[in-house]
Amino acid sequence: MATKLNLKELSKREDRLAPGHRLCAGCGAGIVVRQILAAIDEPVVLSNATGCLEVSTTIFPYTSWRVPWIHNAFENAASTMSGVETAYRALVKRGKIPEQNVKFIAFGGDGGTYDIGIQALSGALERGHKMMYVCYNNEAYMNTGIQRSSATPLGANTTTSPAGKVIPGKMQPRKDLTAICAAHNIPYVAQASPHNWRDLMEKARKGVAADGPAFLNVLSSCNRGWRHDTSTTVEVMKLATETCVWPLYEVENGVWRLTYKPKVKKPVTEWLEAQGRFRHLFRPENQYMIERIQADVDEKWERLLKLCGEA
Ligand SMILES: Cc1ncc(C[n+]2csc(CCOP(=O)(O)OP(=O)(O)O)c2C)c(N)n1
Numbered sequence: 514m515a516t517k518l519n520l521k522e523l524s525k526r527e528d529r530l531a532p533g534h535r536l537c538a539g540c541g542a543g544i545v546v547r548q549i550l551a552a553i554d555e556p557v558v559l560s561n562a563t564g565c566l567e568v569s570t571t572i573f574p575y576t577s578w579r580v581p582w583i584h585n586a587f588e589n590a591a592s593t594m595s596g597v598e599t600a601y602r603a604l605v606k607r608g609k610i611p612e613q614n615v616k617f618i619a620f621g622g623d624g625g626t627y628d629i630g631i632q633a634l635s636g637a638l639e640r641g642h643k644m645m646y647v648c649y650n651n652e653a654y655m656n657t658g659i660q661r662s663s664a665t666p667l668g669a670n671t672t673t674s675p676a677g678k679v680i681p682g683k684m685q686p687r688k689d690l691t692a693i694c695a696a697h698n699i700p701y702v703a704q705a706s707p708h709n710w711r712d713l714m715e716k717a718r719k720g721v722a723a724d725g726p727a728f729l730n731v732l733s734s735c736n737r738g739w740r741h742d743t744s745t746t747v748e749v750m751k752l753a754t755e756t757c758v759w760p761l762y763e764v765e766n767g768v769w770r771l772t773y774k775p776k777v778k779k780p781v782t783e784w785l786e787a788q789g790r791f792r793h794l795f796r797p798e799n800q801y802m803i804e805r806i807q808a809d810v811d812e813k814w815e816r817l818l819k820l821c822g823e824a
């Protein structure tokens with residue numbers, strides 16, 4: 514059984530992602546990875562899809578990873594890790610290596626997870642590998658210059674959904690990948706955000722303790738793409754949960770549960786106003802988009818409350 518999450522004790526642990534990497538100041542990805550790895554007591558083996566996290570932590574001949582780490586292609590972090598997990602089990606079974614309760618974790622961005630890696634992810638979840646897949650979700654293809662993905666929210670300005678005279682930013686709402694993963698009927702699925710560190714770390718512990726696949730969808734601000742000051746990363750992600758744009762919940766053995774419920778549900782404008790990628794929505798001609806975004810958030814929140822037995 515894992516020890517209790519104690520800040521004083523956690524702060525004494527050696528970071529498994531070393532400082533000196535090249536992630537931007539205020540980048541969510543580094544915070545997400547450090548919190549998740551600090552939460553896990555056991556040895557880990559990681560795979561990492563191509564994306565900002567991979568590019569910024571390993572530029573040959575340097576690496577920031579103090580744990581075994583495999584870079585694979587953009588689309589196959591889940592396949593790589595399912596192969597590693599299978600090889601480990603086979604070697605232990607044959608007595609070639611000792612059983613050390615190793616935890617297998619794949620990290621991918623939203624592009625590498627929602628879009629190009631969804632087939633590999635779905636296959637790994639369906640086969641039932643004992644591994645945890647973590648999507649650090651910055652809501653666009655950031656490493657290649659802010660292109661929209663199926664995780665990009667409605668109305669966001671990206672280089673491939675450019676806000677202007679033709680369209681007011683992205684015209685489609687994001688795909689609900691958390692629910693898609695839950696539909697695989699795996700032991701553990703959760704949505705989290707690093708502004709609520711305890712919630713994220715508890716979910717990481719549950720994910721690696723699960724007797725089968727686990728999936729974590731973790732919001733991860735990118736101040737370059739979201740257009741906010743580097744100092745407001747945590748505040749902006751908190752607004753995502755306070756407005757119910759990004760609810761925190763888990764699905765444990767098929768049981769849906771909210772892990773945080775805002776006392777007062779803030780209007781989406783508070784989340785939109787905090788980021789330059791939504792600035793165009795505040796022009797009078799785009800008012801209808803704000804209404805559409807609020808209606809979309811309200812509908813999804815009501816549905817989630819029902820699934821969680823809260824309505
Ligand atoms: C098959 C393939 N297509 C395109 C690329 C180029 N590419 C590298 S990283 C990246 C964006 C990754 O986006 P995401 O997965 O969201 O991670 P982020 O960079 O946002 O952290 C792209 C398009 C690639 N490496 N491989």
Ligand SMILES: [Mg+2]
Nearest residue numbers: 622623653655
């Ligand atoms: Mg991304």
